[in-house]
Amino acid sequence: MADPLDSVFAALADPTRRAILTMLLEDDMAVTDVAAPFEMSLAAVSKHLTILTRAGLISQERRGRVKWCKLEPDALRTASVWMQSFGQFEPVNLEAFERFLKVELSEAEPMETKDAPGA
């Protein structure tokens, strides 16, 4: 996987890993505490954390016998920027991009879902 976007998007594709990122948004956490809310084993969560780390989405720092997990938003920014480029069709129109962002951020709360493009 040469392209970092590969690993970032692959990491984001799993609901458990997205939930972990959301948890880490509030605070840094130890591995055991990250694992607590999930039904799966600790080892499974540990694997998820490895995947998130390799994607650059989190960092892990060991202090004593506890490993602390910390959100690393930079990797998310890269992917976000990539996706933004599809939001508007004039690739170099930064004004449109700016307008788009304003609308986007103000609508950040209601996550509407759309499907069935067949229409």
Added chain:
Amino acid sequence: MADPLDSVFAALADPTRRAILTMLLEDDMAVTDVAAPFEMSLAAVSKHLTILTRAGLISQERRGRVKWCKLEPDALRTASVWMQSFGQFEPVNLEAFERFLKVELSEAEPMETKDAPGA
């Protein structure tokens, strides 16, 4: 995969599919033309297009024996909003966007020098 974010991010995790989306950014294309620049078989590309369709990232419309593929950016927006509402980082900065465009567009070029489908 209940959550639409699952399928959207999973679709974006593959470099072939991201390349397809970039191609469709310029114009709607027939399946055969989409497949032309890639080394893999037509059937493989057809599968990728099915995945993109199920994620809602593109739509496919059959006219005669040709099936046209069209970008559907709305699905991307859902994922984008998720990342924005998530990010502690300041709203995507325009410099990063500009830098991204330069890199992305210069990388997209050699792929299309083959037969320039849909140009």
Added chain:
DNA sequence: GGCATATTCAACCGAAAGGTTGACGATTGC
């Protein structure tokens, strides 16, 4: 030292991803 705690490793498993090939159903054009 000895034991509990924190985390990973290793081996294994079933399912899904991503690719191939060959056959097949439509559609078009001569």
Added chain:
DNA sequence: GCAATCGTCAACCTTTCGGTTGAATATGCC
């Protein structure tokens, strides 16, 4: 009508993914 074109389907293969379990490796505590 028949052959070429467009695209998918079906079967198959290999690799990766996401999970399990049990053992192993630190580390902290008394």
